[in-house]
Amino acid sequence: MSTDAPATPVQPPAGTPRRRRPSAGGEWLVTAFAVLGALIVGAVLIAVGDARTRAAAGYFFTYPWDTFSNAWYAVRDAYVALLEGAVYSPALSGAGALGPVSETLVNATPLILGGLAVALAFRVGLFNIGAQGQVILGAIAAAWLGFTFDLPVVLHLLVALVGGVLGGALWGGIVGWLKARTGAHEVITTIMLNYVAINLLIFLLGVPGFQRPPYGQAISEQVDASATLPALLGGSLRVHAGLLLALLAALGVHWLFERARLGFRLRAVGANADAARTAGMDVGRLQVVAMGLSGALAGLAGASQVLGVSGSVTGSVAGSIGFDAITVALLGRNNPWGVVGAGLLFGGLRAGGVQMQSATGVPVDLVGVLQALIVLFIAAPALVRAVFRLRAGGRGVGTELAGGWSR
Incomplete structure (x- = not known):
């Protein structure tokens, strides 16, 4: 039986400044x-x-x-x-008084979804610079399903949304698979896939069946009304149900990282991939899953733009959403609710910028x-x-x- 005294914690030398915890x-x-x-x-x-x-x-x-x-x-x-x-203009009255808020929310919706996509990858130690390409793939898939098939109202919308999610997940999953199997750095592959997505969109906008007749302009067919996201505040205001999807996505990402076993494993890979591998985790598979989930969120952002705002695909359907999403994720510090706040801030800046230019x-x-x-x-x-x-x-x-x- 050991009679050794318990070890005394080693104290730092006198005068050593105590390090603050973040x-x-x-x-x-x-x-x-x-x-x-x-x-x-x-x-x-x-x-x-x-x-x-x-x-x-x-x-x-x-x-x-x-x-x-x-x-x-x-x-x-x-x-x-x-x-x-x-936010609010005293010069407006009635339903028009909600116009500024509506525009802020419309601009914020894809930024929140794109920011969540980038933040999710960041939390797993991956740099998803390819949200732009994933947004484009989501928009293409959602639009094609939206104008090709004739389905009942609710079912058609669900099919188009799922198609957009799967399109983005595929584009993100390719990056994860390349990293897991070949070690290709995700920054390089995501940037290259951005160019592939952009040129794929340009090609499709010139293909009969995707391009809207009489085939003189680079614009797709119009999405059927049965596949469009419903307006939240009436037909005169543009804010749509995609905002609710963005908030649900933020809640889902929060639950994933704070409550789910998969989220714990993803965070472990992000904290130290070597330690996670030593603990028996399949790091490569988790990286594929992370990039697939990240791409799915970005694809949902593209689908919300097509099904809720534009109704068709053009060469500028993604705008700068994928690149602004990186800014939103950094400002939100990769926290889902911080991303929501950052998306609302940037959405408000975009909406208010138009009024600022016209008034001043x-x-x-x-x-x-x-x-x-x-x-x-x-x-x-x-x-x-x-x-x-x-x-x-x-x-x-x-x-x-x-x-x-x-x-």
Whole structure:
């Protein structure tokens, strides 16, 4: 029988600074101030671009108040117009008062689904840069099923949605299979498959049977009414049931990683693939599953665009959804509900940007600048903490990409 005394924990030398544990609250605080920092820089750009402010700057040292006053009114008017175009405009009444919110939700729906797709892959340690191609494949499959078959209303919609999901899952699964079997890096294969998807779409838009007659324009047949997503707020507003699918998808991703056994295995692979392999997990199979699920979410984003907004496929059906989804995932810190919030923010910026340009003349391109600035500040948390004098404690994007995925 051993009589050894229990081992005494080794204490660090006196004076050694105690390392802070990463704080989720600190991460979200950095995110909030990153958005604020982007708005401040955007305000400077608005002031510089305002003609009256530049004219007043010519006699700044004689009467400086004119410069500051004109800059203030330019920034105020632009941001008020941006807010009114995204949330609520006092000039509108009745059902039209919900128009800005409707447009925000319409723009946010594919961004949420695409952001969830990218975030899911990130959580498993995979870089899904191919959401754009997966969105295109989902749109192609959903549209083809939507205008080719004549089915009952509910069944036709389900078939088209499932087709879009399977189209994206196939495109993502190819990437996972190539990585598992050959070791091909997913960044390279996803980028290359983006080009394949784009050129496949261009080809199909010139094929009779997919292209709409009289075959003079690059546009597909119109999806049947039985396969379209129903409007949520009436026919005059564009927000559709795809928003509910996006919220259900966020709930599903949350459940997957927090409650499901498969989610635990996926997180284990993302944390340390070698350790997961040593524990007996089939890392290759899990990577295929992860990329398939990621592609399925992106495919659902493409299907929601075709079945809920456009009703047909064009060369710009995916827009920049797949690439903006990367930004949404990073801003949401790969958390499903954070992705929902980031998608709503970017959707509001897109919707409000149109109103901002029409009301104040500030180019809608400022929205893209704001998005880029947000990502820049998110990727440089030390800069945000230094500027706004925040205490250290949150992790940045750099550490998340290195393996410390945020829950």
